[in-house]
Amino acid sequence: MSSFVPTVSDPSDFAHCSEPRLVEFDSLLRCHICKEYQTAPVLTTCGHSYCSVCIRKYLIHTAKCPICSKEIREANLQRNVLLEQVVICFKTLRDDLLEKLTVESKVDDRQRRGSCEVIEIDDNVEVDDELEIVSETKKRRNVGQGGLESLFKRKKTPPKVGPLGTCPICAKQFPIRVLESEHIDLCLNTPLLEQDKDSIVPKESEHSYQKLTKLDFSSLSNTTLKQKLAKLELPTNGNRNQLESRYNEYLILWNANCDSIVPKDPKVLRRQLAQWESSLKFRKDDHDRQLDKKGWSDLIKQARNSKMKTREEQDDAQVESIDIMSTNEEDDSNLITSAQPQNCSIQASTQESTDHERVFAD
Amino acid sequence: MPPRVNTAQRRLLKEYQQLTKDCPEGIVAGPVSEDNLFVWDCLIEGPKDTPYENGVFPARLTFPTDYPLSPPKLVFTPSILHPNIYANGEVCISILHPPGEDPLQYERPEERWSPVQNVEKILLSVMSMLSEPNVESGANIDACVLWRDNREEFERRVRADVRKSLGL
Numbered sequence: 001m002s003s004f005v006p007t008v009s010d011p012s013d014f015a016h017c018s019e020p021r022l023v024e025f026d027s028l029l030r031c032h033i034c035k036e037y038q039t040a041p042v043l044t045t046c047g048h049s050y051c052s053v054c055i056r057k058y059l060i061h062t063a064k065c066p067i068c069s070k071e072i073r074e075a076n077l078q079r080n081v082l083l084e085q086v087v088i089c090f091k092t093l094r095d096d097l098l099e100k101l102t103v104e105s106k107v108d109d110r111q112r113r114g115s116c117e118v119i120e121i122d123d124n125v126e127v128d129d130e131l132e133i134v135s136e137t138k139k140r141r142n143v144g145q146g147g148l149e150s151l152f153k154r155k156k157t158p159p160k161v162g163p164l165g166t167c168p169i170c171a172k173q174f175p176i177r178v179l180e181s182e183h184i185d186l187c188l189n190t191p192l193l194e195q196d197k198d199s200i201v202p203k204e205s206e207h208s209y210q211k212l213t214k215l216d217f218s219s220l221s222n223t224t225l226k227q228k229l230a231k232l233e234l235p236t237n238g239n240r241n242q243l244e245s246r247y248n249e250y251l252i253l254w255n256a257n258c259d260s261i262v263p264k265d266p267k268v269l270r271r272q273l274a275q276w277e278s279s280l281k282f283r284k285d286d287h288d289r290q291l292d293k294k295g296w297s298d299l300i301k302q303a304r305n306s307k308m309k310t311r312e313e314q315d316d317a318q319v320e321s322i323d324i325m326s327t328n329e330e331d332d333s334n335l336i337t338s339a340q341p342q343n344c345s346i347q348a349s350t351q352e353s354t355d356h357e358r359v360f361a362d
Numbered sequence: 363m364p365p366r367v368n369t370a371q372r373r374l375l376k377e378y379q380q381l382t383k384d385c386p387e388g389i390v391a392g393p394v395s396e397d398n399l400f401v402w403d404c405l406i407e408g409p410k411d412t413p414y415e416n417g418v419f420p421a422r423l424t425f426p427t428d429y430p431l432s433p434p435k436l437v438f439t440p441s442i443l444h445p446n447i448y449a450n451g452e453v454c455i456s457i458l459h460p461p462g463e464d465p466l467q468y469e470r471p472e473e474r475w476s477p478v479q480n481v482e483k484i485l486l487s488v489m490s491m492l493s494e495p496n497v498e499s500g501a502n503i504d505a506c507v508l509w510r511d512n513r514e515e516f517e518r519r520v521r522a523d524v525r526k527s528l529g530l
């Protein structure tokens with residue numbers, strides 16, 4: 001497993017940095033359904049937030065909020081623009097933040113006063129939404145003093161700022177001394193657009209994508225359905241069930257995309273749809289494989305360790321627990337064989353396919 | 363090129379990663395192989411002060427393609443004697459049932475499956491199921507009756523399962 005596990009980002013990445021409380025912050029920005037940072041987040045009527053695509057798919061099964069179980073309806077989902085901006089902002093800063101906070105504890109204070117780097121995701125790179133990779137394609141630029149660095153320094157040594165005042169032009173707060181001596185002049189002489197140029201977060205943009213509506217398939221002929229798919233530049237091959245499932249999946253991808261302040265190009269959505277279809281076909285093929293011996297023996301090792309811990313607590317170890325946890329190789333192989341499937345009928349019943357699977361598995 | 367993984371696989375990967383970092387005591391779980399994240403093997407230790415104590419029970423988790431929208435299935439291999447485990451080894455507890463599906467009518471919805479739940483919570487529920495069987499909504503009627511009417515015999519047979527789980 002170790003070959004690809006470390007490439008998935010996780011709140012616990014912050015656990016060993018100099019500010020481990022960021023673990024909680026990081027996990028707050030994630031969706032409870034997919035555990036990724038929320039993409040095109042939407043608010044439910046009960047005030048919870050999920051990726052638009054995740055909650056739309058869930059509501060097909062169950063018309064309830066996964067967190068609080070209150071009844072909710074797809075039609076009432078609202079875009080959560082601020083959260084999306086916060087997420088984009090944090091994602092952009094994450095790698096540098098992690099790096100700084102990890103290095104920070106080791107580096108001499110003097111060295112930290114240099115310039116501060118901020119990641120900028122290149123807009124021209126199509127980020128593959130199917131896998132979030134921690135090291136995203138990025139270019140770096142210098143931001144000079146201030147930025148994050150000052151933020152974290154402020155936490156440790158609160159600067160003597162004096163009373164704050166609000167700039168009448170940009171509405172940001174500054175120490176009155178700074179405001180009067182330099183900022184207002186500066187602010188007056190900077191065109192508005194110029195001020196936004198350095199912002200990491202995209203502004204809420206007007207885009208022209210309109211939401212798709214659900215189709216009443218019972219009143220649609222095959223030909224009309226194919227025409228609808230063709231109009232969306234989707235494939236028109238396959239049987240009736242496949243056509244309907246394809247439309248429904250695309251409807252969700254499309255409508256969720258409309259909830260984003262940075263919607264993806266329809267080309268990207270069509271690629272996601274194709275991946276979805278092929279993943280349904282794949283599932284049929286990969287039935288039980290053999291145990292990955294290495295991975296499993298690591299797990300056994302962990303089990304043994306945790307058992308050891310328990311045993312330290314109990315003073316008199318019992319014969320049976322010694323037997324199972326002895327370091328003897330034979331015990332491992334016993335465990336492994338007993339963990340293998342024993343009952344063919346159970347295996348068969350656990351391979352039941354969902355409706356969607358059945359549709360595409362021919 | 364990183365491997366292409368879909369939402370379910372990505373989430374399973376994450377859960378596995380988390381479990382390897384910080385796994386509750388008495389539980390080991392992980393994918394059977396790198397190629398198939400949808401089938402996990404688990405080892406569950408029998409809780410202390412129960413007849414299951416000292417047992418290490420292998421079980422298999424099978425995840426649906428739409429995980430975490432739908433819950434996984436958990437099957438003890440081989441089965442063990444317990445009021446909430448079917449004779450074929452399949453575990454029947456509320457966290458493994460979505461709120462719509464209602465074989466155990468009266469349970470509170472927050473004990474049900476929802477994408478907020480995860481493998482860790484399932485396995486912890488199984489540990490507490492081993493400590494406290496729920497005979498009112500039993501899956502294995504024989505085990506329920508035995509547990510209620512002849513606890514001594516019940517425990518004797520469970521201890522036999524424990525020895526079997528240790529390969530004795």
Ligand SMILES: [Zn+2]
Pocket residue numbers: 031032033034035036038039050051054
């Ligand atoms: Zn999500």
Ligand SMILES: [Zn+2]
Pocket residue numbers: 044046047048065066067068069070
């Ligand atoms: Zn809610």
Ligand SMILES: [Zn+2]
Pocket residue numbers: 167168169170171172183184187
């Ligand atoms: Zn200003």
